[in-house]
Amino acid sequence: MEPVSTCKLFGAVRAVSGICNAVPLIHGPRGCAYHIGYLLTARGGKRIRVLSTELTESDVVFGAADKLKKAIIDADRTLKPELIAVMSSCATSIIGEDIGRAAEEVKGEIDSKIITISAGGFESNQGEGYLEVMMTLIESIAADAKPSDEPSINIIGEFRGGPDLNHIVDTLGRMGVSVNCVLTSGSTVGDIEGIASAHLNYSFCDVSGIGPCRFLEEEFGIPFIHHPIPLGFSNTLRFYEVILEHLSIDYTLQDEVSEYAEERDRLRSELEGVRVGIVSGPTRAVALAGFVTELGMKPAVVAMDMIGEYTLENLSGTGVRSEVLVGADLSELEDALIRNEPEVILGGVAETRFSESLGAPLIDVMHGSALTAGFRGACVTGGRILEAVKSRSY
Incomplete structure (x- = not known):
């Protein structure tokens, strides 16, 4: 209801x-x-x-x-x-x-x-x-086009602009990869007309991104990747690795990793064992589950409003063994959170009611102004979780 x-x-x-x-x-x-x-x-x-x-x-x-x-x-x-x-x-x-x-x-x-x-x-x-x-x-709108001279990708099924998208685009640019079109955040009609000139499509939404990627592959011969999205340290590393590998670009990622390794290790040492409730759309929920797990935290419950073709397979790949809810109504979700007693909740503003009733701080990872993507976003989100956990203990 x-x-x-x-x-x-x-x-x-x-x-x-x-x-x-x-x-x-x-x-x-x-x-x-x-x-x-x-x-x-x-x-x-x-x-x-x-x-x-x-x-x-x-x-x-x-x-x-x-x-x-x-x-x-x-x-x-x-x-x-x-x-x-x-x-x-x-x-x-x-x-x-x-x-x-x-x-x-x-x-x-x-x-x-x-x-x-x-x-x-x-x-x-x-x-x-x-x-x-x-x-x-x-x-x-899309028209047939020859591949661009420089390595380029389309990001399909990304509706969240702001700091996340800017950070991803800037980082890819440093690696020699241009973003041809983002469907739809920040795209122009001209970008959509020229979408077929990219060398690779990357789906950011397991529910809505796979279909367009398949269509572009069938119509224009553009291959696609759908996992992972760059949220969390390991996911971010793998995201850039698979793109660079597909485009045959020789770029050393070690400098990118090393810049944030110390902060990652510090967060892991302080957050180990913290129980986290995750409430999100499917693609971000999978990425968040992997992120909190790599920092030694324990996903207490993972709740998704819906799932796509690869969601459960990708979630299984994170090694998460928590309770998983798909399409549960708010009462069922509240019951699951009460049962599993998370110390912190990762979600959006709709989860405020659960945060208040459970006394578990809410980290809003859904707002368009929040930086969550890439290595830098992982540090920011991890820091917000740590701050919330510490404030809860006082």
């Missing part, structure tokens, strides 16, 4: 909102746009613009294709975006409003590129929303 995941529309809006100069336009009541925009702005640390046709009761009963067409034209002329992504909502999906036809009828009157996404919240979860947006973008 208390779900831990959200709807397809949320995922679709989040995926589009990461694209530079793109706007999501929801064909539905105003609340869908307001609440999704509010939450994404609060969690991402920057304004997220979400447009709405603001349907009334009469619109839902009789249809509002003309209102949608006017909203598309107004958005194009007022905001001048490179891309408008028209999305249905629960209301318009139920009445069968043909958003594709409406978009097609005004395509000649606008300068923006336009795509349409069936995104009724009841259709699926947020993962399906991410996936459908990425597949639609690739199928409708």
Whole structure:
């Protein structure tokens, strides 16, 4: 009764909102746009613009294709975006409003590129929303292209920008690897058009990234890797190793490792035996489980809102033997945390209620402003855990 995941529309809006100069336009009541925009702005640390046709009761009963067409034209002329992504909502999906036809009828009157996404919240979860947006973008915008002269990769299924993505891109750049396109965080329409020029795709989302990677491999011959993501010391090392190996780049990683080895060892000596509750999406949950394990901590429970094709296999590879929950509602999650008694919780703001009731400090590793990726992010996150554990003991 208390779900831990959200709807397809949320995922679709989040995926589009990461694209530079793109706007999501929801064909539905105003609340869908307001609440999704509010939450994404609060969690991402920057304004997220979400447009709405603001349907009334009469619109839902009789249809509002003309209102949608006017909203598309107004958005194009007022905001001048490179891309408008028209999305249905629960209301318009139920009445069968043909958003594709409406978009097609005004395509000649606008300068923006336009795509349409069936995104009724009841259709699926947020993962399906991410996936459908990425597949639609690739199928409708990507063009055949020759491989770039310099080694380059695409990062697929990354919707978190900010310090994490900047750190990864900068570090890869020092190694001689350019990031051709990030689908979708920070990408431009031009980046998506040229996505086929990369030499390698790397999926950052086990739920929504694998499908686009497979499509790009089949259509353009670009191979892909899906594990691990660079969260934690060992995961980060392996992430860079597999990319460098695939691209045949001779780069010594030892200097990168040595810079943070002393701090890693210090954290391990002070955190050994600490019990940790992990509440996250599947790909980050697997990475976090490996990270806390390598620092000698014990994952007490690993809770994921959903899983992808490789999630459980990758989690098994971390050696974690804790209780694992998939798609459990909030009451079940709370019961599991009470049973397993973590000393600290790694999650997001939604886990505040558990932190307060259990007296276990919450480390928010989900906020867009937090640095969690790479060797530096591992030091920052490990330091935050240590600080929380010490504060709990006072």
